[in-house]
Every structure is written in structure tokens, then in C-alpha cells.
Amino acid sequence: DQQVKQxxxxxxxQEGRISILNCDYTNSMFDYFLWYKKxxxxxPTFLISISSIKDKNEDGxxxxxxxxxxxxxxxxxxxxxxxxxxVYFCAGGGGGADGLTFGxxxxxxxxx
Amino acid sequence: DAGVIQSxxxxxxxxxxxxxxxxxxxxxxxxxxxxxxxxxRGLELLIYFNNNVPxxxxxxxxxxxxxxxxxxxxxxLKIxxxxxxxxxVYFCASSLVRTRNTIYFxxxxxxxxx
Numbered sequence: 001d002q003q004v005k006q007x008x009x010x011x012x013x014q015e016g017r018i019s020i021l022n023c024d025y026t027n028s029m030f031d032y033f034l035w036y037k038k039x040x041x042x043x044p045t046f047l048i049s050i051s052s053i054k055d056k057n058e059d060g061x062x063x064x065x066x067x068x069x070x071x072x073x074x075x076x077x078x079x080x081x082x083x084x085x086x087v088y089f090c091a092g093g094g095g096g097a098d099g100l101t102f103g104x105x106x107x108x109x110x111x112x
Numbered sequence: 113d114a115g116v117i118q119s120x121x122x123x124x125x126x127x128x129x130x131x132x133x134x135x136x137x138x139x140x141x142x143x144x145x146x147x148x149x150x151x152x153r154g155l156e157l158l159i160y161f162n163n164n165v166p167x168x169x170x171x172x173x174x175x176x177x178x179x180x181x182x183x184x185x186x187x188x189l190k191i192x193x194x195x196x197x198x199x200x201v202y203f204c205a206s207s208l209v210r211t212r213n214t215i216y217f218x219x220x221x222x223x224x225x226x
Contacts, residue, residue: 043217
């Protein structure tokens with residue numbers, strides 16, 4: 001049973017517009033959540049995180065929102081740029097366990 | 113500073129052969145993780161070590177898989193015998209204990225078993 005779910009395998013957005021990537025989780029023990037970005041033939045790299053006691057964290061063009069009651073988080077990218085085209089993984093961690101539990105990823109395609 | 117280093121980057125092997133994947137974590141990191149990426153299951157945690165000691169290997173799919181960390185700067189993931197369904201990208205990652213919510217990945221080892 002997947003504890004972290006990314007239900008959209010892919011998302012296509014026009015350059016300059018907002019990209020919204022969604023993630024749902026079932027493990028209420030997670031203390032924090034992260035987004036990782038992955039380009040082809042490279043390893044995932046850390047993008048942004050949020051503690052479970054917060055509902056928003058912003059870093060430049062990237063903002064992560066957390067809705068604990070809905071067990072849902074989202075990543076907003078504004079404005080979207082061609083270099084944002086990548087696979088984005090949502091992950092949960094903590095709750096007494098080490099390591100991160102990842103979703104299956106969403107392939108974001110930014111169209112010119 | 114060098115990141116997590118994995119080898120080989122690509123491996124093609126025949127079913128039944130032994131496969132050994134290698135990893136050098138970032139110097140000073142206390143945790144080392146092995147993940148596997150497939151289309152069906154995304155990124156799965158296979159096993160992780162803390163200070164060279166295996167902590168949780170519940171993600172290792174079968175007894176054909178084994179992992180070791182003989183010292184702080186080296187780890188191996190071995191598959192013996194390999195099967196076509198083991199074809200995937202295997203990632204090694206490491207982190208500092210105080211920031212273990214942020215882990216750093218290597219570039220991955222792309223395994224194809226034919």
C-alpha cells in the first residue's frame with residue numbers, strides 16, 4: 001500500500017503559467033515532507049521541504065502547501081520555465097523512521 | 113566537494129549472473145540508503161545503514177538481494193542470481209544524522225537483466 005501517492009503521472013503546462021503538482025499521503029506520522037526534482041540520467045535533487053507544523057513554505061518560484069486535515073500537499077511553480085521540465089517526487093519522512101517514502105513521481109513538461 | 117558516487121552507471125547482464133553495485137557516500141555522512149526506481153513502483157527504499165550498521169532491510173525484495181557497508185566510505189548492493197524483473201535504476205543516497213530529512217542521491221546505476 002502506497003503511503004505517498006502522486007496520482008498524475010504527467011502534467012503539461014505552458015511556459016510562464018503556474019504549475020501545480022499534487023501529492024496525497026496516508027501516514028499521519030510523517031513529520032515533514034519534501035519535493036525532489038529529477039532530470040533524465042541524474043539522481044533526484046532536493047527542491048523544497050515543509051514541516052508538518054506549517055502549512056506553507058516558499059522559496060523563490062517554488063511554494064509548497066500542506067493541508068494536514070486532507071493529508072494533501074501541493075507544489076506550486078510560478079512562473080514555470082523550460083528548465084522546470086523534470087520528474088517531481090513527493091516524499092514524506094520522520095515519525096520515528098529514518099529515510100524517506102517517495103511517491104511514483106509526476107513528469108512535468110513545460111511547453112514554450 | 114564530491115557527491116555520492118555510484119558505479120557502474122550502466123550494467124547489462126544475463127539472467128542468472130551476479131550483479132554488484134557500488135556506492136561511495138558523501139564524506140562525513142552517517143546514513144546510507146539504497147533505493148530502486150521502476151515505472152510501476154517509483155522510488156522504493158530497499159535498505160539503509162546508520163554508521164555502517166544495517167538498520168532496516170524490510171524493503172529488500174528477496175533473499176537474492178544483499179547489501180553491505182564494510183566501512184564509512186563504501187557500500188555494495190548485490191543481486192545473485194539476477195532476474196529480468198530486477199531491471200531498474202538503483203540509487204544510493206546519504207545524509208547527515210542531524211539533517212536526515214534531506215538526503216543526497218547519486219546519479220544511479222541503470223541495470224538491465226536480459
